[in-house]
Amino acid sequence: MATASRALSPRGSASDSTRLRVAAAASELGYTPNPAARALATRTGTRIAVVVGGHTAHVLNDPYVARVTAATASVAASREVGVSLHWLPLHDPAELGRLTESRDVGGIILVNPTEPALATVPRSARGRVAAIGIGSRIVPSFDVDNATGTTNVLEHLLVTGRRRIAMITGPAWLPCTRRALTAYQRATEAAGTPPRLIPGDFTATRGHHAATEILTRWPDTDAIFALGDLSALGALDALRTSGVNVPGDIAIAGFDDLPYATLSHPPLTTTTNPIESITTAAATTLLDRQTAPPLTLHPSTLIVRATT
């Protein structure tokens, strides 16, 4: 019994002969390991929780979150574990603590956490929590390289002769927004270009309004960079309505490279957000109990289409 267990496990010590013998017997009898029993014996947990920070439960319907969940569920499948999806109310992150205590949660993927939320992760949970977004001393972070992505976009805008570049940001509480913001400030400063910031929330509607606002506040703007393709598309829509020529009068660039980015008129210049690979990396780390570096950044690559 124990021998069998050892033989089947890659890290158990068993001679090659028994290993083979056991493997043969196993397939002979149609043996299938029972993850529940294993989880009980090793108290290792039977699922990994995807926990999404947000102000309303609505975040659970976000397509971006859906992609994270699906990618996690896909790598989880190969380890015979499951994934559950939870909303973490940012005004009361206590729920996170409960999940880290839960005996059957083997790992937690924190999506869009805030500093306060990260602070509630107990030290004892080290190695069982990973973040997509910012991390902390005990939570390793896996994220898209927002700063470089933003810098690349701005660089491209500058190289193509734009000088008065406005930016539509994401929600202020989102750490990734802040990183992009810093990159923007650094770039505009270096170029001796005036900073023009409008807060956004990643939605098309807000992007639309933001663009209108930009037009009235800074009529001589010659480029708009929106954090999030949906906002960029909304902005594009607003400009078209106002009779502004894109990219003739104003260039537009987004962030994410959503499927629809290629369908707009003109097709949207943007930079990729490889969320599936990011998620896979985070989930793999958790499931294989690897110790991850504090920060793993996945590159965002610029895709120049016709709005710039």
Added chain:
Amino acid sequence: MATASRALSPRGSASDSTRLRVAAAASELGYTPNPAARALATRTGTRIAVVVGGHTAHVLNDPYVARVTAATASVAASREVGVSLHWLPLHDPAELGRLTESRDVGGIILVNPTEPALATVPRSARGRVAAIGIGSRIVPSFDVDNATGTTNVLEHLLVTGRRRIAMITGPAWLPCTRRALTAYQRATEAAGTPPRLIPGDFTATRGHHAATEILTRWPDTDAIFALGDLSALGALDALRTSGVNVPGDIAIAGFDDLPYATLSHPPLTTTTNPIESITTAAATTLLDRQTAPPLTLHPSTLIVRATT
């Protein structure tokens, strides 16, 4: 110990007094049930598998599949179980049998199954498998009401004076395509209108090509109905490029009501596909071990925007 178990379970027989006493003690000691132990004892499974039929593993990256997975993971979370995501190669559906055998899979949600795939579900799995798409004698189906959705769209097109309506379908192997097709044939026949069918695959690219093909094969077409918003958007793009006026010359309608549908020029008329509610219904049935009717159809509601 046993008493406690009985008291905590809603269906256990215990007097109200002990039930209260146990509940008090439980919260006092911060007791948390261990799903793995329960799963082992009841051999009830520790996760539910979302199994997606398709020809390549690429289906796992489909945003539609992601939404199904996320919705499942969300209801699963409340029952303390997880979700895993699997690709079911349609050319070799044997994997499905393996999953139904697996001791730790408590339920299976079959996405886009085909008849052959459904045939591999053993009778013994009745009650542990639900389908989003077509079902079978032993697999209850949860789906969007494709037929009525399609009929509504066509009705709307007819009422607004369109007579030569072309349809861009989905992949032929997808049963939902066939249902929509039937509705289309019925409607065109009733209206004494010529059927004009072009196969599609739900992508924007294919929608683009399909529209071009429609233009050359049936130049007098006055409406295009695409199964899937992405295809509709692709078609819209093609028409614009060809200088066709939408909706002046040709009306366009899609199916799904994706977020992008509102962003096109003009905004796309479409009909909803409430996949989250559908999924929630299927998952709930599985997790609560309810017996579902053979077919549960969720309504698709027409959203008239400006392409018709």
Added chain:
DNA sequence: CTGTTAGCGCTTTCAC
């Protein structure tokens, strides 16, 4: 390296 022995935390007989 391999066999034996205890549990992991719950539910389920089975007596009382």
Added chain:
DNA sequence: GTGAAAGCGCTAACAG
């Protein structure tokens, strides 16, 4: 209605 005892299928600890 309630307690005692026997597992569910595995791995960890301990001898050999």
